[in-house]
Each structure stands twice: as C-alpha cells, then as structure tokens.
Amino acid sequence: MAKPEQFAVILAGGGGTRLWPASRRNRPKQLLSLGASESLLAATFRRLSALLGPERTLIVTAADQAEAVREALPGLTSDCLVVEPAPRNTAPAVGLAAAHIARRAGQDAVMAVVPSDAFIRNEPRYATVLRTALAQASQAIVTIGIKPTHAETGYGYLQTGAKVAGNAEVCHVARFVEKPDLLLARAYLASGDYLWNSGMFFFSAGRLLTEARQHLPELSALLDELCVSPDPIALAQQRYPRVPAISIDYGIMEKAQGIQVVPGDFGWSDVGSWAALSEIRPTDVDGNVVSGDAIVKASKGSVVMVDPGAPLVGVVGVEGIVVVATRDAVLVVPKHRAQEVRSVVDELSAQGRKEFL
Amino acid sequence: MAKPEQFAVILAGGGGTRLWPASRRNRPKQLLSLGASESLLAATFRRLSALLGPERTLIVTAADQAEAVREALPGLTSDCLVVEPAPRNTAPAVGLAAAHIARRAGQDAVMAVVPSDAFIRNEPRYATVLRTALAQASQAIVTIGIKPTHAETGYGYLQTGAKVAGNAEVCHVARFVEKPDLLLARAYLASGDYLWNSGMFFFSAGRLLTEARQHLPELSALLDELCVSPDPIALAQQRYPRVPAISIDYGIMEKAQGIQVVPGDFGWSDVGSWAALSEIRPTDVDGNVVSGDAIVKASKGSVVMVDPGAPLVGVVGVEGIVVVATRDAVLVVPKHRAQEVRSVVDELSAQGRKEFL
Numbered sequence: 001m002a003k004p005e006q007f008a009v010i011l012a013g014g015g016g017t018r019l020w021p022a023s024r025r026n027r028p029k030q031l032l033s034l035g036a037s038e039s040l041l042a043a044t045f046r047r048l049s050a051l052l053g054p055e056r057t058l059i060v061t062a063a064d065q066a067e068a069v070r071e072a073l074p075g076l077t078s079d080c081l082v083v084e085p086a087p088r089n090t091a092p093a094v095g096l097a098a099a100h101i102a103r104r105a106g107q108d109a110v111m112a113v114v115p116s117d118a119f120i121r122n123e124p125r126y127a128t129v130l131r132t133a134l135a136q137a138s139q140a141i142v143t144i145g146i147k148p149t150h151a152e153t154g155y156g157y158l159q160t161g162a163k164v165a166g167n168a169e170v171c172h173v174a175r176f177v178e179k180p181d182l183l184l185a186r187a188y189l190a191s192g193d194y195l196w197n198s199g200m201f202f203f204s205a206g207r208l209l210t211e212a213r214q215h216l217p218e219l220s221a222l223l224d225e226l227c228v229s230p231d232p233i234a235l236a237q238q239r240y241p242r243v244p245a246i247s248i249d250y251g252i253m254e255k256a257q258g259i260q261v262v263p264g265d266f267g268w269s270d271v272g273s274w275a276a277l278s279e280i281r282p283t284d285v286d287g288n289v290v291s292g293d294a295i296v297k298a299s300k301g302s303v304v305m306v307d308p309g310a311p312l313v314g315v316v317g318v319e320g321i322v323v324v325a326t327r328d329a330v331l332v333v334p335k336h337r338a339q340e341v342r343s344v345v346d347e348l349s350a351q352g353r354k355e356f357l
Numbered sequence: 358m359a360k361p362e363q364f365a366v367i368l369a370g371g372g373g374t375r376l377w378p379a380s381r382r383n384r385p386k387q388l389l390s391l392g393a394s395e396s397l398l399a400a401t402f403r404r405l406s407a408l409l410g411p412e413r414t415l416i417v418t419a420a421d422q423a424e425a426v427r428e429a430l431p432g433l434t435s436d437c438l439v440v441e442p443a444p445r446n447t448a449p450a451v452g453l454a455a456a457h458i459a460r461r462a463g464q465d466a467v468m469a470v471v472p473s474d475a476f477i478r479n480e481p482r483y484a485t486v487l488r489t490a491l492a493q494a495s496q497a498i499v500t501i502g503i504k505p506t507h508a509e510t511g512y513g514y515l516q517t518g519a520k521v522a523g524n525a526e527v528c529h530v531a532r533f534v535e536k537p538d539l540l541l542a543r544a545y546l547a548s549g550d551y552l553w554n555s556g557m558f559f560f561s562a563g564r565l566l567t568e569a570r571q572h573l574p575e576l577s578a579l580l581d582e583l584c585v586s587p588d589p590i591a592l593a594q595q596r597y598p599r600v601p602a603i604s605i606d607y608g609i610m611e612k613a614q615g616i617q618v619v620p621g622d623f624g625w626s627d628v629g630s631w632a633a634l635s636e637i638r639p640t641d642v643d644g645n646v647v648s649g650d651a652i653v654k655a656s657k658g659s660v661v662m663v664d665p666g667a668p669l670v671g672v673v674g675v676e677g678i679v680v681v682a683t684r685d686a687v688l689v690v691p692k693h694r695a696q697e698v699r700s701v702v703d704e705l706s707a708q709g710r711k712e713f714l
Contacts, residue, residue: 021671297700311668312686312713314378314701317694321675323687329669330680330687337674343654344671356669 004204005105006056006134008048009097012041012069012116013062013084017345017357018273018338021329022307025357028065029271030116031072035281035291035305040271041116045073048114051127058082058100059116060093086241091212091251094201095219096236098208099226107206110137113248114200119280121267129264132169137202140164140260141211141253143173144202145195147265151185154272154339156197156249164260173259176249195263199270201253208252215255219243273338274322274331277303292325303335329356361561362462363413363491365405366454369398369426369473370419370441374702374714375630375695378686379664382714385422386628387474388429392638392648392662397628398473402430405471408484415439415457416473417450443598448569448608451558452576453593455565456583464563467494470605471557476637478624486621489526494559497521497617498568498610500530501559502552504622508542511629511696513554513606521617530616533606552620556627558605565609572612576600630695631679631688634660649682660692686713 016029023029030041038046041059049057054075060082061069070076082097094113101109112134120126133142145158156179161172176197180188188194203211209227212220222239226232253259269276278301281289290296292306294313303322306313310325322338324331333341348356373386380386387398395403398416406414411432417439418426427433439454451470458466469491477483490499502515513536518529533554537545545551560568566584569577579596583589610616626633635658638646647653649663651670660679663670667682679695681688690698705713 021669295701295704297704298694298697311682311684312378312705312710314686314688314690314698314705316688316690316697316700318678318689318691321678321689323689325668325687327668329671330682331671331673332675332678332680332689333671333673334675337655340655340673341671343673344652347652347654348669348671353669 004108004110004138006052007097007101007105007109007111008052008057009082009094009101009111009113010041010044010048010057010059010116011090011093011113012059013065013087013090013093014115014117016117017342019271020341020345021324021326021331021356022305026064026068028117031065031068034271034277035289039072040119041069041072043120044114044116044118045076047120047123047126048112048130049075051130052112055080058097060084060097062087084240085237087245088240088243089245090248091216091246092219092240092243094208094248094252095212095216095223096226096240098205098212099223099232102205102209102227103232105205107209108138108204110134110202110204111208112137112200112202115198115270117271118198119267119269119271119276121269121280123266125266126264126268129262129266133200133202133262136164136167136170136260136262138204140203140258141207141256142170142202142260142262143253144198144200144264145173145261146198146268147263148189148194148196151182151189152196153179153182153185155179155270157185157188157194158197158261159193160195160261160263170260170262173261176254195261196268197249198264198268199249201248211252211256216244216246216251219251274303274305274324274333274341275335275338277305277322278335294323301335361465361467361495363409364454364458364462364466364468365409365414366439366451366458366468366470367398367401367405367414367416367473368447368450368470369416370422370444370447370450371472371474373474374699376628377698377702378683378688378713379662379681383421383425385474387472388422388425391628391634392646396429397476398426398429400477401471401473401475402432404477404480404483405469406432408487409469412437415454417441417454419444441597442594444602445597445600446602446608447605448573448603449576449597449600451565451605451609452569452573452580453583453597455562455569456580456589459562459566459584460589462562464566465495465561467491467559467561468565469494469557469559472555472627474628475555476624476626476628476633478637480623482623483621483625486619486623490557490559490619493521493524493527493617493619495561497560497615498564498613499527499559499617499619500610501555501557501621502530502618503555503625504620505546505551505553508539508546509553510536510539510542512536512627514542514545514551515554515618516550517552517618517620527617527619530618533611552618553625554606555621555625556606558610568609568613573601573603573608576608631660631662631681631690631698632692632695634662634679635692651680658692
C-alpha cells in the first residue's frame with residue numbers, strides 16, 4: 001500500500017476577546033503578530049507548509065475572514081482555502097476539510113488538524129512530534145499532548161495510559177479532563193501522567209467521516225454528499241449553515257474510541273492572554289516585553305505592546321503590568337489578572353459600542 | 358487718602374512637565390481642565406475677576422501662549438493681557454505687571470500676584486483671605502501661607518513669627534524654607550509654625566519697584582523707564598529680553614524685609630502631579646477619579662484621565678495607578694511615583710521627539 005497523502009488543516013475561524021484591544025471580531029488573535037515579524041497564523045502556515053507542502057496545507061476559515069487570511073498568507077494555494085458558509089464551530093469545520101481532502105486524495109489521506117493561534121518555540125522538535133503523529137494517524141485518532149511545565153489552570157488536560165504496542169513514542173489516552181482548579185492542576189503536574197490538551201488532532205479523512213456518522217448524523221449526511229457532489233461548494237452553501245454547531249472536542253473526541261497521544265515538549269503556548277507574551281517573546285534585563293513605540297522606565301516583569309498608529313506609551317515604575325495600545329483603544333491590567341480583560345469587552349458590548357469589539 | 362486700586366496679576370507663563378502627556382510646551386498645565394468644566398487658568402481668572410473686576414485682572418504670559426490665553430479667557434479685557442517679550446522667569450514678569458499698574462493707577466495701587474495653575478476648593482474662604490492680604494498690601498509685602506494638612510515634601514514652607522500689631526489675621530514671616538525631606542516635613546507639620554508657600558504675593562506697585570531698585574538693578578532700570586515711556590511696549594520688546602532671568606522668590610522675596618503672611622485654609626493644591634487629581638476631583642466609591650472615555654473595572658484609588666480624541670481606555674484590577682491618555686500619548690505610572698513622569702519626558706527630549714514635549 002502506498003503511503004497515504006498527508007494534509008494539514010489549520011483552523012482559523014475563531015474570534016476571541018482575550019487579547020483585546022488588539023484582537024477584534026475582524027482582526028482575530030491568529031492574525032496578530034504580537035511583536036513578532038509574522039502573525040501566529042503565518043507562523044503556523046509556514047511550519048506546516050514546510051513539512052507537508054503548501055499545496056497540502058489547508059486553511060478553514062469564516063467567510064468574513066477569508067479575505068484577511070488570503071492577505072496574511074501570500075503562499076496559500078487557492079484550492080487550499082476552505083471557507084465555512086456560516087460559523088458552526090469546529091466539528092463541522094473539520095468535517096468540511098475532511099470531505100475536501102477525501103475528494104482530492106481519497107479517504108486514506110491523513111490530516112493534521114491544528115489551531116491557527118498557538119505559539120511554538122522549538123520548531124524542529126515540533127516537526128518531529130508532528131511527523132510521528134501523522135505516521136500513526138492511519139491507524140488511530142492521534143493527538144499531541146504537551147508536557148506541562150507548571151500547574152496551569154487555563155488549559156484542558158489528558159491523562160495518558162499504556163504505551164501503544166510497537167511504538168515507544170505513542171501512548172493511549174486514558175481520558176480527557178476539563179480545565180482544573182489550581183489544586184487539581186498541581187496534582188496533575190505532580191503525577192506525571194497528565195499532558196496539556198493542545199487541540200491538535202490527527203486522523204484519516206475516512207476515520208473522521210466514520211466518526212461523524214456515529215456521533216454527528218446531521219453533519220455526516222452532508223459530508224457524505226459533499227464527497228460525491230458535482231458542486232460541493234454550492235451544496236455546502238445551502239446545507240452547512242443548518243448543521244448543529246458543536247466543537248470537535250465535544251462532538252467527536254470525547255466519544256471516539258482508542259485515541260492515542262504523542263507527548264510533545266517544544267515550547268508550546270496557546271497565547272491565552274496578554275500575560276503569555278512574557279513566555280513567548282524575548283524580555284529585557286528587567287523581564288519586560290516591549291514592542292512598538294514605548295518608553296518604559298524603572299519597570300519590571302511587564303508587557304507593553306504598542307500597535308503602529310497607536311499613541312506613544314510611557315510607562316514608569318510599574319511591576320507585572322500589561323499595557324496594550326492600539327489606534328483606538330488602550331488596556332491596562334495586572335499580568336496576573338489579564339483574563340479579566342473580558343470585563344471591559346463585556347461592558348463595551350453592553351454599551352453597544354461595536355466599533356471596539 | 359483714597360483706598361488704592363486693587364489689581365490681580367495672574368502669572369501664566371509657565372510650562373511644566375509634571376502633567377505630561379496632557380501638558381506640553383504649547384499646552385501648559387494652567388490651560389488644562391483636568392476633568393473639570395474649566396481650566397485651572399479660567400478658574401483663577403473667574404475667582405479674581407469676581408473679586409476685583411475683570412478690568413483689573415491682569416494676565417502675564419509668554420508671547421507664544423498669548424493666543425491660547427485669549428482663547429481660554431473670553432472675559433479678558435484687551436489691556437489686561439501683559440505679554441513677556443521673552444521668558445525671563447517671574448521677577449521680570451511681575452516687574453512688567455507692576456510698571457503696567459503704576460502707569461494705569463499710580464504707585465499706590467496694590468497687586469495680588471498669583472499662580473495661574475493652583476486649585477482652590479473653598480472659594481468663599483479664599484476670597485476672604487485674599488481680601489485680608491490685599492488690604493494689608495499697602496503697608497507690607499504680604500503672602501498667603503497654606504495651613505499644611507500633611508507632611509508634604511513637594512512644597513516650600515515658611516515659618517510664621519509674631520502676629521502683626523493690630524491685625525489678628527496677619528503674622529510676620531520668620532523665614533522661607535526650601536522643600537523639606539519627609540522627616541523635616543513632619544517636624545514642620547508637628548510644630549504648627551510652618552505654612553506651605555502658596556506662591557501668592559501682595560504688595561503695592563511702588564513697593565515692588567522699590568525692591569527691584571535694591572535687589573535687581575538691571576530690571577529696575579527698565580521698569581522705571583517703562584513707567585514713564587511714551588511707548589512702553591516697544592521699549593519692553595527691545596530691552597526686556599536682556600534683563601537677567603530670576604524668580605520672584607529668589608530675586609525679591611528672600612531679600613525683602615518685613616514680609617507678612619495671612620494663613621489660609623481653603624483646600625489649596627498646586628496640582629503638582631497626577632496624584633493630586635485624587636485630592637481635587639470627586640472620586641467614585643472605590644476612590645477612583647475617572648474622566649473621559651474610560652471603562653474602569655475592579656480598581657481602587659486610581660486616576661484615569663482620557664482626553665477627547667484619545668483612544669478609549671480600559672482599566673481592570675489595578676490599585677493606585679495613574680493612566681492618562683491623550684490623542685498622541687499615554688502614560689501609566691503608580692500614583693506614588695507620579696513625579697517620575699519626568700523620566701519619560703527626559704527620554705523623549707533626549708530622542709529629539711519634540712512633538713511630544
């Protein structure tokens with residue numbers, strides 16, 4: 001049997017408010033560069049297209065973000081952009097990609113489904129882990145679990161089980177668990193059995209379609225038709241908006257049998273808040289991350305991000321503070337409370353100030 | 358003898374960086390409203406013109422600020438604007454005003470010289486103290502000393518001596534002292550003998566000219582000529598830029614004899630830093646002063662000032678922080694370090710970024 005073709009599917013449809021004011025509805029987190037020379041999406045695309053070829057690196061995105069994605073990724077092949085006709089969460093989005101791949105390369109083709117907005121520090125090690133997962137994806141649903149470096153309460157975890165026979169780099173997944181409280185997170189860390197859920201999943205197109213048949217029949221009916229339709233785009237336009245919205249985690253991963261995991265340790269972060277910038281960007285001698293037109297004096301452990309076109313920012317004498325300035329909005333929040341940016345976004349939403357959302 | 362005419366002389370020539378980024382070279386502190394409905398200058402002009410009449414309320418200002426002053430004070434009478442041909446500090450500026458007043462109303466006319474950028478909470482009590490000082494100004498140089506409410510290190514002090522015979526509201530000044538350190542400030546406060554130097558001085562025009570003759574001969578020569586010149590404005594244009602620059606405190610007050618003081622207690626602040634906003638503006642239940650387009654959540658004892666045209670500011674979870682946003686610059690500094698804004702201004706200056714100064 002020939003080695004099945006390998007595809008990447010980058011999920012780039014999300015919004016998210018945790019990096020407000022930089023992230024907005026029309027400028028989601030994955031399109032932000034956050035002080036680096038490329039956006040999180042561009043970095044993800046670069047890593048995967050280097051590994052699998054740009055012609056096999058797909059982006060699934062929302063209709064209203066397709067143009068921004070095209071602009072952000074000059075290397076994107078035109079038939080690699082899969083546009084969701086309407087936002088239905090990740091299970092339908094992955095299904096759409098699976099049908100696309102099955103049409104192009106058959107049901108045996110395997111796919112690496114990855115978020116578009118994660119940070120990877122050690123790219124060579126990431127590539128190695130990804131290859132292992134892709135190789136295993138013909139036989140099982142595989143995920144990558146990140147070896148925890150601290151008792152993080154912001155991530156979901158998975159518990160590892162026995163090693164997979166004949167493959168020292170792969171384990172069975174005993175169970176997935178929700179974001180824990182701090183005590184539980186410490187216990188997970190101490191046990192050595194738990195890994196962070198990276199949201200990366202690997203399987204064949206056929207396996208995804210089979211799982212959908214079992215767990216998501218309405219979606220499955222559409223996907224099976226899409227695999228054979230003479231005009232799949234028109235069909236999706238018509239039917240996709242009515243499939244139930246559900247995440248791939250709840251819709252498939254929690255129900256599927258025999259999921260396997262490749263543990264990875266490559267400096268991963270989901271960049272879940274401004275506080276994460278201290279982990280993913282170089283700091284000065286005082287532990288500050290400073291980007292853009294800012295003057296930072298006598299300060300420690302702080303994050304100061306200034307967009308082009310934003311006012312100049314002067315920061316003096318602070319410790320552990322996040323200051324983010326865009327053209328039209330400024331955020332000031334302690335690093336350890338960075339998640340509470342939501343309260344500002346909620347207030348703006350309550351005030352109907354859509355220009356800031 | 359008829360009661361001498363009484364004038365106010367508002368010194369509005371200063372710059373100052375302590376309220377950066379709101380204050381700039383072209384928008385000095387006295388022109389800022391700082392969240393109130395009128396600027397500090399407008400409030401000063403309103404208080405004094407109510408007391409003495411607008412036709413006897415003079416403003417001394419720098420040439421490059423004259424237009425802004427006119428705009429800020431629609432009630433300003435045209436012959437009440439005294440423009441310094443060049444900045445020579447306060448002694449020459451007061452001298453210019455004294456010559457102006459001597460020409461208009463004779464050397465017996467008395468003048469209340471006041472800064473343009475102080476805050477006064479209790480205006481009726483201020484008016485009473487001012488009337489006392491003005492009445493006494495025919496006989497002596499008089500100042501107003503503020504009863505200290507705390508051991509402030511940011512102000513100069515004066516030590517009171519014996520009461521002036523026959524006037525229970527006026528004391529002799531024993532001596533002026535520089536800004537003290539905290540220990541000394543506490544001792545001053547505990548003694549009950551020390552008052553804050555308000556920078557308000559009262560004397561007759563003739564007395565000022567006499568003092569200048571003794572202590573500032575170059576200035577005096579010009580002032581005496583100005584009193585009799587057929588074209589004093591042209592004369593000042595020509596000669597004023599060459600008189601030595603010196604403050605009224607060092608040039609005259611420290612050398613003059615028999616200075617008297619009226620103690621005052623009317624909620625005075627020189628608004629020396631952003632931290633002072635907590636004293637002079639109403640606070641919310643959490644002790645925050647918030648002005649302009651800001652969303653402040655879960656924060657205490659903070660100052661958030663947002664200018665019209667500035668970005669929206671969101672502040673979450675901070676305590677004792679100052680956040681100031683203007684159209685082109687943002688400042689973040691802890692309240693207790695608010696004076697250190699200077700380090701940002703110095704850096705901007707070193708970088709040659711004049712547009713921010």
